Amino acid sequence: MGFLNPRALRWKIAALTAAACCAVATVIGLLVHQATQDHGQRAGRDRAVTQLHAAEQEYARTGERPAAADLMTRDEVPGPLARDLAGLGRSGDYALWYDEKPPNWYWMWAAVPVGDKVLVVRTDMSAEVRGLQLLDRSIVKAVLAALAVVVPLAALATEPINRRLRHGARTARRIADGDLDARIGRRGRARDEITEMSTAMDVMATTLQQRLESERRFTADVAHELRTPLMGLVTAASLLPDHDEAADLVRTQVGTLRGLTEDLLEISRLDAGVEHARLDEVPLGELVTDVVRRLGGVDEVSARDADVVRTDPRRVERVVTNLITNAQRHGAAPVQVSVTGARIAVRDHGSGFPADILDHGPQRFRTEAAERGRGHGLGLTIARGQAAVLGARLTFANAPDGGAIATLELGHSPISDGDR
Secondary structure, rough: OOOOOOOOOOHHHHHHHHHHHHHHHHHHHHHHHHHHHHHHHHHHHHHHHHHHHEEEOOOOOHHOOOOOOEEEEEOOOOOHHHHHHHHHHHHHHHHHHHEEEEEEEEEEEEOOOOOOEEEEEEEEOOOHHHHHHHHHHHHHHHHHHHHHHHHHHHHHOHHHHHHHHHHHHHHHHHHHOOOOOOOOOOOOOOHHHHHHHHHHHHHHHHHHHHHHHHHHHHHHHHHHHHHHHHHHHHHHHOOOOOOHHHHHHHHHHHHHHHHHHHHHHHHHHHHHHOOOOEEEEEEEEHHHHHHHHHHHOOOOEEEEEEEEEEEHHHHHHHHHHHHHHHHHHHHHOOEEEEEEEOOEEEEEEOOOOOHHHHHHHHHHHHHOHHOOOOOOOOOHHHHHHHHHHHHOOOEEEEOOOOOOEEEEEEOOOOHHHHOO
């Protein structure tokens, strides 16, 4: 997963950290803003009251309008200030009004009745407002600066967690690809949920490996044990009289049992990883054409564009034979085989592969779709195993117009120890 991937866990944690920082900064900023605003208005009221008190004393002494105040009739007093004057008996000696008209008009008014007139003073509050605006900008800048530091630090702080998760994902993929010895292991001294998950996955992988090894040993042992009595059956069946319906049925069933036993032995060898490719220069078109000729039942063969590839001809023959046999047994005519370059495709015109094979590949003793006939699922399983030994790619798909398509792509095959 790339460092700049916005879906990465590190950036989700960083975004959560940034959101938490913004929420805390917003709450603190609002509290500081409100406290500063209240303090500025109190200072403005105190200043206006002090100025009005001085003007009132001067007016009482001289009987003339002070220079720092206005002398108005009650009708000339602004409405909000007049309403506060009307309630002086309840709210205090001086009427106050904060006259605010953004962006440039901020005044604190104070008034007191003197006879039939009203003595009024105004105090400019622009300095307090500009100070509050400067404070707000400073808070925003500080928050942005903090985020510029906190977000990268949060992303970097999650990197150890991301490394452990990526290591676990890689190990899981290795196990899924067949490396049953792969384990996550314990990395570092952390004892947290990731450690618990890693331990549980390792225990699961060990248990799975043990069960698979037990299954492999059981399959191999059963197949080996069956060979001795099976050879006796083959010998006995060969002694039965010819042109006898019962004898022919016995020979047919014995042959089927012998083929199943050989398939099980081959699968056990493939599972054990003891099979190795013996590479040679092979004209792929001639090889496939010869296989088709010996098998029979193929309606169309195209091998004019085939390459000469370095591969194991016996294993290629085994894969192609199984694919053609599967198409004949579980598909429908016409069965077509084509060779293009190093690619071999086998197609039938039946109901197509079942969804389970398309999604997960063939599995032994499972055929899934009744409309494709009954079987053990060993043919395609062996074909896939032999393709893996060759270093080839075997894929299964359904044609848009119906039918199943199995494709063997021979790439750069591994060179076995015997060819070095």
